[in-house]
Amino acid sequence: MTAHPDRSILAARNKSLKSVFMRWEFLLLGLFLAINIMNAVISPYYLNAGNLFTAINSFLVKGFIAMPMAYLLVLGDIDLSVGSTVALSATLLGVSYNAGVPMGLAILIALLCGTMCGLLNGLILTRFTELAPMIVTLGTMTLYRGISEMILGSQSTGSFHNVSWFYQIYYARLGPVPYLFFFFCLLALAFGFVLHKTIFGRQLFAIGSNRLTAKYSGVPVQRHRLICYTLMGLVCGMSGVFYSSWMGTVRFDIATGYELEAISVAVLGGISTSGGKGTFPGAIISIFIIGLLGYGLGLINVNSQTILMIIGLILIAVVMAPNLKTRRKPGIKTS
């Protein structure tokens, strides 16, 4: 039974080379290379693998958060409580370690704490779907940070570096490359794969593009949101552990501003805050673009405020440039 035998539709895309290379992540890759070249030119100290990875490692700690943040943004959600969650997880790790809990268990406690924070965000938002994620997570951002402050007050908690294997989590290297970097890459691959190649990922895009349609199409919208918020919490817990291993000591005010940094890199990566759009590789490349740009400028001792200004300018310029030329949205694709 074919009603319109005369009409045939193409099922394969003939990808022109141009369209492939005009994709956002290739533009970002170009930018990434440009920044590396620029850095190498402006500073003779840039191309030193050991130092480079020291710098990379330090922004990876927050870079992890960009991964689940990308998921949430794709969903059309957002989480502003991430910095506070990192702080609270690290606080609990520190407090329990200093109360005599073995470090392994303390790590578990931190991860659990992060997960519970994320779960709470998710539960509130999925039970009260009328609420905007921004305001709820703004509330929990204050709450989690507040709990951490309640526990630590003006004190710091630390001496984690007494446990040498814990120190190694952040500092151990294979040659010049920290193991943390390998872990980051593995996790990024996993996150990217799940987002772009699995049913779950596709459904996230569906929810972000049109929540009602997704619901009517049998996508478990609220369950997926809950999962993503919880996942976000877990990754924040992880980040808290890395932070503790990095610093060896924790205060309640650590990791402030992580939320905006994670959001910026995801958005620079082409992931729209209005949901349903963006690619994961773009977000990952952007972590390195912003991180290395800052490092390069720091090497020639541009002051921190000016670096922030330059990053702000680049953020705007990069997103605006393609719009000015073609007067259309940048080549953000959903696949």
Add this chain to the structure above:
Amino acid sequence: DLSGQTYAIITKSAGNPYNEREASGFEEVIKAAGANVIVKHPAQITAEAQITLINELVAQKVTGIAVAGNDFDALETALKAAMAAGIKVVSLDSAVNPASRLTHINQAGVVEVAQALVDAAYDLMGGEGEWAILSATATASNQNAWIAAMQELLKDEKYAKLNLVEIAYGDDIYQTSVDETQALLQNYPNLKLINAPTTVGIAAASKVITDNELQGKVIVTGLGLPSEMAEFMGQGSVACPYMFLWNPIDVGRTAAYALLEMVNGELTGALGESFTAANGVTYIVTEAGDKGTEIIIGPPFEFNADNIEDWKTVY
């Protein structure tokens, strides 16, 4: 010839005049010695931001680093790595732990500062009454050290009638400090004195007192920059009769002298060493409360109605 050498100072944060003055003293001495200077202010008041800066300096193979720590312990790994790379490291103003530094440049001994502040309270309150402390952030290590020392001193018989009712934290944010001051006034109607050992806090507290025309009823004292406090000091009915500070420019200068000596090989930061700097002052390395060593610049200086006009344009 020092022209190939580079010295760096990392302050606690940007946008704070105190830190600017500290850096300018450092810069002045290093430049005079013919070496290069890097001044770095972290983007946030956190150890994390300072670590990034330290890593950048290590990569640039600088000769010496002076740092005002945002955290006592957290900079340890980064600073140890710097020292392992042959860089001389001293802390100034706000110490880092002894393992992370060769010595610490202390603007004034902790106990001396605490003593001055407690005595001021005793003097201004006439020996009895309620008073409160308005500090910076709850995590600021030097403020916490002074407060702890003050609490220790208060155990003395002499101060028995001084009733410290609250320690509030204004987070070194002007608006928060104002709120906290107003809450203190509201919660403690008999409050006689607010002691704010921080530039933002003392200015905010003085502002609130002046706005509410409580000069003389509630007295402000503490540690502050003369330029910020000139408005509230001087002749007539003022919020703050006197306060203390050292010269932050001198703190920066001394850190620079110490680093230059260390690079010369004249100084290691060990207990008992001493050196005479280009300004003719002799500095002695003494034992610090944290089991490391430190160089104390001198007692805090008192600013009052008589000298404030001279100082307000200096720093």
Add this chain to the structure above:
Amino acid sequence: MSEILLELKGITKTFPGVKALDKVHFQLRRGEIHAIMGENGAGKSTFIKVITGVHMPDEGEIILNGKKVVFRSPLAAQREGIAAIYQNVTSYPDLSVTENIFIGHEKVERGIIQWKKMHKAAEELLRPLNVDFQPAALMGTLSVAQQQIVEIAKALSMNAQIIIMDEPTAALTNSESEELYRITERLRDEGKSIIIISHRLEDMYCLASRVTVFRDANYIGTYQVSEITPPELIKAMVGREINDLFPKPKAKIGNEVFRVESLGRTGYFKDISLSIKQREIVGLTGLVGSGRTEVVQTIFGVEPYDTGTVYLDGKAVEIHSPQDAMKLGIGLLTEDRQNQGLILDWGIGRNVTLPALAKYARGKITKDPIENMAAKALCEQMGVKAQSVFDKASSLSGGNQQKVVVAKALTSELKLLIMDEPTKGVDVGAKAAIYEVISDLIMKGMSILIISSEMPEILGMCDRIYVMHDGRLMGELDREEATQERILELAMLKKTALAVEG
């Protein structure tokens, strides 16, 4: 003053990859009602948007009142007295009905908006349209049909010379359509010129004096309505003849598959009991706003129910979410394709496969080529007019979007398919295709529940018909006893009448 008010000559409009209009001509006389007809995607809506300045044509000219004009923006067209009701409702859900009507030409005195006057004027505009909502109500709380009525009022409020209506009756029931006819005729008698687009032949025959037909972006011809018979018109539109519009299959009706008993949702509907047998096509009809959509949404698990039980194959089942319903083999084709049926930003292929991703995946991993082939097959079956399965759903014409929504429903193995207004805005040819699909599904053993406001469709396709009014089931009619009059009688029964019946 010439008799021709508006003339378009040689209009061509190309979208990336699609020629939507190819050298199209059109003449509108003063004081006439002129219909434009054509298949889905023939370019009717695009043509309208060229007239109203939403799109700039690539070629061709527009002559208004004998003068050549160029509309660079919708505002420019409005200033020349052209008002339009677009196919996809373009309203502001957060604003009041009054504001929706007067947006852009508010009544302002000394910079201050005169709300009282505007509400009054809105009420006056709405009164002849027989609405039951107040001008101060928020647009978002109205049903699609009610919003459509507001759009009509909006066009009226502009006091335009030319009023264009793109499928105004798609969301209306017969009686409401008749109301619209009356209004339209009154406007014509007042000297306005009207362009109306519709897929309903009866609209055209009732109203229009002339009809222009487009097919595949081309101008086919303009005819006097009195001189063209329906088969001729269909042939002009579709390019071939359609013999049997309602191919009702003679399927053997089996046992009861699905039943609900005294289903109720507080404030929405009450005491709904209905049952559906295997291979049966059951209709659910009633006036707009009678609560049909809410009933099926509840059955599908989108909204919770407060009372009642749902039985599938005789067993009581719990449905709390669309996933539950789909697992049980119940599918729903929603009436609001833009907001609930499609992801407009996505390609057609992805839209089609969304409800049944697992079916085309290997494990949890999606396989694009498999999905695309499946989507292609389904789209071709439905006759979706597109270049490839990667075309964005938003680029499709209204009717073609509807076909994609139907294709979506065909991806899953279902026992019961609920179709809420499945042929809304669909051309004759595609309607036939959808009916054929329905027949096909029935022959495969499925059961179908159709909600429709189109009487011929209900009468032509259904074995049994339930009629709703005001959130209540008013009665049940067999195919044999069902007539238009009987249905209307039930649909308009007053509560009091019901009370007497007990």
Add this chain to the structure above:
Amino acid sequence: MQINRRRVKLTRDRVFSSRELSLLAILILIVAGIQLRNSTFLSSRSINDMLKNYSTTITLALGMMSVLLIGGIDISVSATLAFSGMSASLLMRDGVYSSTLVMFLVSTAIGTLCGLLVGLVISRGKVLPIIATLGFANIFRGATYIISDSRWVSAYQFDSAFKRFAQTRTLTFGLMNNLVFIALVCYLVFFVVMRWTRFGRRIYAVGSNPEAASISGININRVKLAVYTMAGSFAGLIGAMYTSLYASAQSDMGMGMEMDAIASCVLGGVSLSGGQGGVPGVLLGAMTMTVISKALPLIGISQFWQKAIKGIIILIAIIINVLAQRAIHRNAMRARERQI
């Protein structure tokens, strides 16, 4: 033609929607609770202090509201505030002018320019608001550090009339504090503009359905530009209010205020997706935030607990509001059920 049970009674013309009423109830509860703990809270001096100190945040919420209404967001406002307040203060320090009025005008003008820039990038450059304003937040803040050379403009460097302005009641001849009066005027003007002018209604229209707005001939870009410019003007005005209030201009002033402004709006019923919310709601939201911030130090809770408690109160307030809304809806549905 038909008698239908659905009678939509949601009226826009009421000053308060039910959502705002329930927020009002919550606010009253909070105030009552605090008053019980500390009886000085409702003293006139305490209220004056509170309104004076937070007149800045309260006013900032208005600019934020207009941005949120069109479905945008502006997290650069606090940086704009710092930049304009600082530049205007530097000019006053350097003796370019000493008049309070000129200071306010200059600061507002600089803020307007900043907002215009943001608006241009968003409306012409088609950059997502969050990223554009995130970028501009960095840029304006950085610029503030640079122009001030990281120094403060200290109290003694300001004109004394300007410093007094924030503490006195000259504008209303003794009725209320000047800054509070400015905030009040802003609210009144905004209330009228949003409700009774074309411009205000266009903002709602664009936020409610941008596509429809462009089809009905509203120049969306112009509305966007206007709204971001307006947010900038407000930030500029507040820059002057802020420096007058504290008699001090610092490069890090106002940091984080944008989040309070957003929270005020959302608490007050402004939807982040645009189109919904009104001035009375924002006022209530801003007052709630103000009361929470002001009162926590007053009720004798350890400072280390305050943040946690603030977080809890915000969460509880928004959740109770949702529950109240649900209850109202449920009752409406029950009432309708009886008519079926």
